Amino acid sequence: VSPKPDADSVRTLGILAGSGTLPRAVAQACAARGIGVFVIDLGGAVGDWARDFPHERVAMGQVGRVLALLTREGCDAVTMAGGLVRPSLTGIRFDRQGLALLPRIARLFRSGDDGLLSGVADMFEEKGFPVIGPEAFLPADLARAGDMVGQGAARDDIALGRSILDALSPFDIGQAVVVADGVCIAVEAAEGTAAMLARVEDLRAGRDGGGVLVKMPKRGQDTRVDRPAIGPDTVRAAAAAGLVGIAVEAGGVIVLEPGRTERCAAEAGIFVHGFAR
Amino acid sequence: VSPKPDADSVRTLGILAGSGTLPRAVAQACAARGIGVFVIDLGGAVGDWARDFPHERVAMGQVGRVLALLTREGCDAVTMAGGLVRPSLTGIRFDRQGLALLPRIARLFRSGDDGLLSGVADMFEEKGFPVIGPEAFLPADLARAGDMVGQGAARDDIALGRSILDALSPFDIGQAVVVADGVCIAVEAAEGTAAMLARVEDLRAGRDGGGVLVKMPKRGQDTRVDRPAIGPDTVRAAAAAGLVGIAVEAGGVIVLEPGRTERCAAEAGIFVHGFAR
Numbered sequence: 001v002s003p004k005p006d007a008d009s010v011r012t013l014g015i016l017a018g019s020g021t022l023p024r025a026v027a028q029a030c031a032a033r034g035i036g037v038f039v040i041d042l043g044g045a046v047g048d049w050a051r052d053f054p055h056e057r058v059a060m061g062q063v064g065r066v067l068a069l070l071t072r073e074g075c076d077a078v079t080m081a082g083g084l085v086r087p088s089l090t091g092i093r094f095d096r097q098g099l100a101l102l103p104r105i106a107r108l109f110r111s112g113d114d115g116l117l118s119g120v121a122d123m124f125e126e127k128g129f130p131v132i133g134p135e136a137f138l139p140a141d142l143a144r145a146g147d148m149v150g151q152g153a154a155r156d157d158i159a160l161g162r163s164i165l166d167a168l169s170p171f172d173i174g175q176a177v178v179v180a181d182g183v184c185i186a187v188e189a190a191e192g193t194a195a196m197l198a199r200v201e202d203l204r205a206g207r208d209g210g211g212v213l214v215k216m217p218k219r220g221q222d223t224r225v226d227r228p229a230i231g232p233d234t235v236r237a238a239a240a241a242g243l244v245g246i247a248v249e250a251g252g253v254i255v256l257e258p259g260r261t262e263r264c265a266a267e268a269g270i271f272v273h274g275f276a277r
Numbered sequence: 278v279s280p281k282p283d284a285d286s287v288r289t290l291g292i293l294a295g296s297g298t299l300p301r302a303v304a305q306a307c308a309a310r311g312i313g314v315f316v317i318d319l320g321g322a323v324g325d326w327a328r329d330f331p332h333e334r335v336a337m338g339q340v341g342r343v344l345a346l347l348t349r350e351g352c353d354a355v356t357m358a359g360g361l362v363r364p365s366l367t368g369i370r371f372d373r374q375g376l377a378l379l380p381r382i383a384r385l386f387r388s389g390d391d392g393l394l395s396g397v398a399d400m401f402e403e404k405g406f407p408v409i410g411p412e413a414f415l416p417a418d419l420a421r422a423g424d425m426v427g428q429g430a431a432r433d434d435i436a437l438g439r440s441i442l443d444a445l446s447p448f449d450i451g452q453a454v455v456v457a458d459g460v461c462i463a464v465e466a467a468e469g470t471a472a473m474l475a476r477v478e479d480l481r482a483g484r485d486g487g488g489v490l491v492k493m494p495k496r497g498q499d500t501r502v503d504r505p506a507i508g509p510d511t512v513r514a515a516a517a518a519g520l521v522g523i524a525v526e527a528g529g530v531i532v533l534e535p536g537r538t539e540r541c542a543a544e545a546g547i548f549v550h551g552f553a554r
Contacts, residue, residue: 109458167444167448168441168445171437171444178466181386183449184450186468187451189462189463190460190461190462199472199476203468
């Protein structure tokens with residue numbers, strides 16, 4: 001494997017895109033920076049925005065087709081962004097190159113979502129396509145330690161949330177929980193942070209506010225894939241759910257559009273705090 | 278505290294009722310057995326069915342009023358059934374007797390949902406109202422060990438679900454997870470099993486089936502309150518979510534309407550398995 005290019009040296013980026021706002025943000029940021037983009041819509045998870053970019057829809061398991069498309073479009077790096085619902089292994093129709101990798105993919109399927117994504121990233125790199133985390137292309141920073149917005153509060157709830165995420169870390173589940181008044185009211189798994197916060201909003205409808213979103217990477221997280229992030233949307237959803245703040249691991253969680261995120265939090269009156277691991 | 282009566286010796290049961298189908302099932306089962314019922318609707322969480330029974334709506338914190346109502350109605354035992362969204366301590370308007378108990382309630386608020394419910398049960402018992410688990414009034418059995426319906430399957434997914442619930446046990450979170458193909462896709466917290474299964478149905482829409490609901494009590498669970506249960510509704514929701522089965526701790530999880538639950542599972546083609554702790 002040759003040394004990995006940094007984002008600035010990429011000419012055309014292949015975006016392996018799932019659902020949510022992240023893949024679109026990556027595509028738009030690349031366009032603004034003069035980096036070419038080719039969007040691979042995995043199983044139709046991507047919204048209409050892909051029409052604004054060169055794109056192709058592929059079914060899960062079409063490994064040979066994806067590699068051929070990346071080569072045809074001259075992609076010199078790949079990023080994996082957005083949410084995917086893991087299909088069942090028996091439900092995937094593999095093409096010939098996919099079938100050749102089937103024993104390896106079957107093993108990866110038993111290793112949790114992180115293991116699967118890391119293994120897929122390894123395969124792309126072996127085929128000559130370096131995999132770069134989507135945040136490298138975005139206006140984004142890693143969370144800072146200390147109070148980013150507002151005053152530190154809810155220390156006990158943050159500590160409880162960290163303990164729970166630590167306990168869950170070996171199981172490759174979610175990366176976020178909501179804790180309010182000493183009680184964990186929501187644990188994120190495959191549904192993602194946005195869906196979890198929507199549920200908290202419903203659960204707490206008509207009640208007083210309170211509660212903190214706590215988010216941090218799993219131990220041993222592969223930074224090429226699925227690194228936890230917050231952004232303006234997270235802040236708005238947390239405020240709508242009646243939370244008083246967001247606590248993230250400093251250096252471990254990405255803050256998308258940091259200026260806008262911090263302004264949103266200040267306007268909504270919720271704190272954003274970075275804790276050291 | 279005098280010895281606790283069993284369900285058959287109760288003349289009038291006070292039902293401290295939250296949301297969901299359980300409080301109504303308790304009220305109807307009592308009526309069928311000739312046990313009087315008085316429904317206390319906590320904060321308006323109870324549906325219209327309460328009109329069929331003597332009932333009163335109280336706000337959280339109206340401790341004196343609840344005790345006076347139980348006395349006025351001649352209740353000789355109390356059961357706590359249904360879901361409540363925990364209010365914030367500062368959002369509760371306490372009556373005089375509630376205020377007298379405030380330091381104790383404030384401590385309970387820091388001890389998790391189970392701690393809170395157990396402490397509330399203790400207070401009722403000290404005031405002379407024994408607290409009996411709702412299942413004592415229902416046609417219900419504890420889950421048996423082994424295959425209750427169908428053939429044991431998905432052993433690895435069940436084992437993973439049990440490990441996750443064990444890891445979460447110290448934190449007083451939910452009592453159920455969904456695991457599919459080696460990956461935990463949902464963790465129950467305050468939303469309850471029905472909402473968790475509805476989310477799994479959405480997440481897996483259009484995908485192949487697979488996955489198991491795993492449910493067990495927390496370690497040290499107070500059996501007077503919030504003991505985990507499954508019933509026909511659980512079976513239907515699990516089938517709708519595309520799951521292949523339900524695994525519960527034998528002797529630890531209640532099976533409501535066991536005959537109907539097992540028939541529903543057999544018809545839906547999903548297994549029900551009891552594992553030993």
